[in-house]
Amino acid sequence: MDSRKSVLHAKLESSRCSTPEAARYRRTPSKTLSRTKQRTQTTGLPPDFPCYAAIKHHATVVEQVLRAAKAAAHRVGIVTLSERPWVFESADKYLPGLDVAELLKELQIPVYYAPEHQHESGSDEEDPKVSMKKAAMAEFLQVGFGHDASSDGSLNVVSIGDSMVEKEAAEATVRSVELSKTQPSLCKTVKLISDPSLKQLTDELQILSSKLQPIIGHPRDLDLHVQSPEDLTAQIATLSGA
Template sequence: ARKNGRVGIVTLAKRPWLTESARIFLPGLDLEKLLDELQIPVFYAFEHVSRRVASFGTPNSYVAAKRNAMSECLAQLFGEAKQCSSAMSIGDSEIELLAIQELMSELAMSRFSTPLESPLQFCKTVLLRENPSLVQLQRQIESLANSLGSLVDHPGDLSLELGTGRRLRLRNHLGPNLR
């Protein structure tokens, strides 16, 4: 993924889930060192909302946490979130999709007073199968690895669902005038 653009990891898990999971499931891999070398920041989403919002435990609070963390991630990667003209979210939940769609829409509207004035700003989402078997996970990763460059280069919004039995769907997330 890093070959195709700037990358950040945003998770709803609590710190230090990512590094602990890597230690257990990928023994011998120094994930922290690898992420540092590749300049891939990690954001724990619930650290980017108030304790009150985090305690709600509702889909809306999860989306808010992800959206806020994604905004911080883009700000770190681009200097300021508004400078990002294309973002792709890859995850196993509709939460990620909704969060990045909301964020990119907000960023488009904050840059210009009307959508017609806004330059093209693309939102791309990839939905992976939730709780896949090892074989399904391997197939999803192979499929994603083989098509990531094409997805990044796609000149528009897109939503791709892998392993769900559904086909590629192109959707415009930012309104009819931003296509």
């Protein structure tokens, strides 16, 4: 296993339920959830909401994967393209029984809202979403660089998300903060299903909660594109030590 300390970037999303009676419910666009800068009181889902039991189970899995990430990685951060305070408001609404704000405080997991880094973004030729996320990720890495880097200055970065934006931003970020002259930093990206059902997303997170170490410990760069939860399991199994 690589002795370099690892940094894990994770993305928190809610997802649609796959049962017919809940087909009309879809994810609320992040920009329409809240335009305010202060967190407001959000009403959670009622117990008679379609798939409520499955959603509540999903909330427990979200907690599991965040705790697993913190235990396996030296530092963990959440980077989102949504506007403040979407992470907490959407969690209050869609993750019954889980106080995400308190959990992230306990685990010392910061949330970075990428649009707030728009002024730090790169050239006009770059995708604005990638540019904003890259700036947010770079701040996260640089803030803890003295703790995250190994003695030779290299980093071991893992980025998990459901779009190509995370992958491209993570790769660009690692290149931009590359400081080691002798040992290159590692960038490992896991691109999950883009529009999963609730069950698929729960299954993906459940797999990751017990299989992060093979990804973190892999001695080379990684670029995993997941087609299904079973595919995620199979790809991780091919890694050394899985």
